Amino acid sequence: MPAPVQFVLLVLAGLALGILFYGGLWLTVRALPASRHPTALMIGSYWGRTAVTIAGLLWAMDGSWQRAVVSMGGFLLARVILSPWVPGPKPVRKRVV
Numbered sequence: 001m002p003a004p005v006q007f008v009l010l011v012l013a014g015l016a017l018g019i020l021f022y023g024g025l026w027l028t029v030r031a032l033p034a035s036r037h038p039t040a041l042m043i044g045s046y047w048g049r050t051a052v053t054i055a056g057l058l059w060a061m062d063g064s065w066q067r068a069v070v071s072m073g074g075f076l077l078a079r080v081i082l083s084p085w086v087p088g089p090k091p092v093r094k095r096v097v
Helices: 003-034 038-061 065-085
Strands: none
Touching: 003 038, 003 065, 038 065
């Protein structure tokens, strides 16, 4: 496979893993207030997202640290792309007595 095509595919793989990881984190945080077992939800989500991400990165790198760096670049790019879409905390209104 030509190097530019391989580079693009590795970035896309990292981007997809990042979207899964950070999207899953966002969904978990949104589900925490309504959860009956928030600790189990947090821990399960963390380990599930981490396992999928590590497995995906190991598959993408295929024993080459250069491929791992490119995939991680795509992973971090996902965070940069998704950050503006996630709403910030709601402002706290102070009561005036």
